[in-house]
Amino acid sequence: MTSSEETPSFRLAYVPGVTPGKWVRIWNERLPDVPLTLVGVSAAEASDALRGREADAGLVRLPIDRTALSAIPLYTETTVVVVPKDHVMATVDEVSAEDLADDIVLHPLDDTLDWEDRPGRPANERPATTADAVELVAAGVGLLVVPQSLARLHHRKDLTYRPVPDAPESRVALSWLEDETTDLVEEFIGIVRGRTVNSTRGRPKPPAQPKSKRADAGAARRKPAAGKATGQSGGRSAGKSGGKSTRAGSGGARAAKRGKPRRRS
Structure with a gap:
């Protein structure tokens, strides 16, 4: 093939x-x-x-x-810190990088956040993956700062997370x-990027089809003249109506004459 x-x-x-x-x-x-x-x-x-x-x-x-x-x-993405549910940070709405200064903050080898000054205290060893780091958080070894989607991906019932507004974003x-x-x-x-199925970006636009003069002329011939049609219709109606009125009037007069009694002398 x-x-x-x-x-x-x-x-x-x-x-x-x-x-x-x-x-x-x-x-x-x-x-x-x-x-x-x-x-x-x-x-x-x-x-x-x-x-x-x-x-x-x-x-x-x-x-x-x-x-x-x-x-x-x-x-x-929003950046969050993953903590045990019984950790003091689980009781607040958000956490600053400075709030992490006294905690061990794990730094896995596959970390994607671009820190200039990483918060917290470093662990003795770096976990190989984010999944390994989450397991260490559950074991009480330290905390983990990650994009929110990774916190959701590795969700555990005994862990939660809180936003860190001043941390680098992914x-x-x-x-x-x-x-x-x-x-x-x-x-x-x-x-x-949300383009619709009918978007022409990146595709050649088909040329516009010219109108046919012959088709336009044919349409014009087929279109009735409004004034002529109205005049013919009005003439026929008037003629019929006038004829009926004349005949009715003549018959009515004759009927009246026939019905008049004669006087006897």
Whole structure:
């Protein structure tokens, strides 16, 4: 089978915490003949996966190595601190970075937050993953600051989280190889940007069809003249009405004459 005969498909990479379900559903509605395959990758591996053509595009966390890659920021996440439910911070609405100064704040190797001055006290060892760090929080070893979607992804009944307004935020972006901005990549860009199915951006606009003079002339011939039709109708009605009135009047007079009694002399 040649490449021109291959069935088109689209591979979308995504990092933990990102939920592409809505966009995938729209893709399936608009392009039912082009299957979309999801490829899970870690945040650290996302750039290499795209450059290695393991996916056609990816939902990644910024910053990423932009060498040969294009990226469109999509949204920014709230940053939260994950704490045990019986921790004192669970009783407040939000926590500042300064409030974490006396606590051990875990720093997993797959952390995606770009800190200039990391809060709290460091642990003796860095957990390998965010999932491992969450287990340590549940064990009472320390606290964890992460994007809110990761706190939800690794939710446990014995843990909760609170916003940290002055912490760095995580930005999610759509990225792809700059030299491979295919029609399918453009389609997905349109979906994540909220373009409607009838949007003409990126597609050639069909030329306007000129009106046919012959069709216009035919329509004009078929259209009746209003004044002429009205005059003919009015004339016929008036003639009929006048004839009836005349005959009725003549008959009425004759009837009256026939019915007049004769006087006898």
